Amino acid sequence: MIKEAIDKILGLAGIHTQEIGEQVFTNSDLRRVHEATTETLKVRNLSGIVDYITSNFDGKFPFIVHIQSPTQVSVVTGYNRDLQRNLIIEANALLPDINFGSYYNIENFNILLQSCFVQSNTRDALLSIVGNVKDEQVTSFGDDGVSQQVTAKTGVATIENVKLPNPVLLKPFRTFVEIAQPETAFVFRMKDGPSAALFEADGGEWKLRAIAEIKVYLDERLDDYIEEGKVIIIG
Numbered sequence: 001m002i003k004e005a006i007d008k009i010l011g012l013a014g015i016h017t018q019e020i021g022e023q024v025f026t027n028s029d030l031r032r033v034h035e036a037t038t039e040t041l042k043v044r045n046l047s048g049i050v051d052y053i054t055s056n057f058d059g060k061f062p063f064i065v066h067i068q069s070p071t072q073v074s075v076v077t078g079y080n081r082d083l084q085r086n087l088i089i090e091a092n093a094l095l096p097d098i099n100f101g102s103y104y105n106i107e108n109f110n111i112l113l114q115s116c117f118v119q120s121n122t123r124d125a126l127l128s129i130v131g132n133v134k135d136e137q138v139t140s141f142g143d144d145g146v147s148q149q150v151t152a153k154t155g156v157a158t159i160e161n162v163k164l165p166n167p168v169l170l171k172p173f174r175t176f177v178e179i180a181q182p183e184t185a186f187v188f189r190m191k192d193g194p195s196a197a198l199f200e201a202d203g204g205e206w207k208l209r210a211i212a213e214i215k216v217y218l219d220e221r222l223d224d225y226i227e228e229g230k231v232i233i234i235g
Contacts, residue, residue: 034082035080035081035082035084037080037084037086037087038086038087038088040087040088040089040090041088041089041090042089042090042092043089043090043091043092044091044092044093044094045091045093045094045176045177045178046073046091046176046178046179046214046217046218047178048089048091049065049073049075049089049091049218050218050221050222052075052088052089053065053075053222053225053231054221054222054225058088060077060086060088061225061230061231062077062078062229062230062231062232063075063076063077063088063230063231063232064076064077064078064085064231064232064233064234065218065222065231065232065233065234066234066235067211067214067215067218067233067234067235069207069211070093070174070175070176070182070206070207070210070211070214071092071093071095071174071175071176072090072091072092072093073090073091073176073214073218074087074089074090074091075087075088075089075090076088091176093175093176093177095173095174095175096115096116096173098112098116098172098174100186100197100198100199100200101197101198101199101200102197103189103191103193103195103196103197104195104196104197105193105194105195106130106131106133106193106194106195106196109130109195109196109197110127110130110131113126113127113130114127116172116173117170117171117172117173118170118171118172118173118181120169120170120171122165122168122169122170123170123171125165126165126168126170126188129164130190130194130196133194164188164189164190165188166187166188167185167186167187167188167201168185168186168187168188168198169183169184169185169186170183170184170186170198171183171184172184174206174210175210175213175214176214178217179210179213179214179216179217180213182206182209182210182213183206184200184201184202184206185200185201185202186198186199186200186201187199187201211235212235214235215233215235218233219233
């Protein structure tokens with residue numbers, strides 16, 4: 001209790017500093033008071049970002065809209081006095097789970113193509129092949145060591161060897177649904193069982209195209225705010 005009383009008396013005396021030699025001493029410890037930050041809103045689509053900004057609900061302009069990846073977009077303010085930004089709202093895309101580079105049995109691969117890829121002629125051709133495989137054996141042929149063939153039903157009563165197409169251009173769902181899903185090159189492989197897999201073959205270039213498409217989407221819907229300097233889009 002005596003110590004607390006002494007500390008209180010010293011506190012009432014004000015803050016003083018004194019130099020002793022090359023050192024500076026004070027009769028009180030100072031602590032920095034950090035500026036409060038906001039609780040981040042979480043949404044699952046790009047339209048949620050647009051709706052928040054155009055509503056001017058909190059009146060916190062200007063904003064930076066940061067397209068971090070094909071699946072994540074965040075809206076932040078400028079620096080506060082602590083040189084920190086407020087993360088106002090963040091959109092994370094809801095996407096199916098696709099394991100590229102992993103082999104699926106034919107039934108699961110068929111379901112994967114139908115549920116997780118945009119309809120296209122190439123997708124339908126793959127469905128036709130894997131849905132009509134009649135032999136568990138997958139053979140390799142050709143001098144390149146890459147080409148494969150399977151025994152598949154090709155007509156009402158016709159069964160023959162079918163060469164697997166490679167590479168294949170497909171559009172899996174892997175960015176926000178408001179934009180066109182980027183077409184990507186894949187290596188299509190099968191092995192005994194039979195089972196099938198898709199391996200990405202574009203070095204991740206699809207991500208850059210998806211980010212560019214997200215930027216176009218936001219530019220079009222936030223054009224007035226960009227013109228007025230209230231919104232800056234980084235992608």
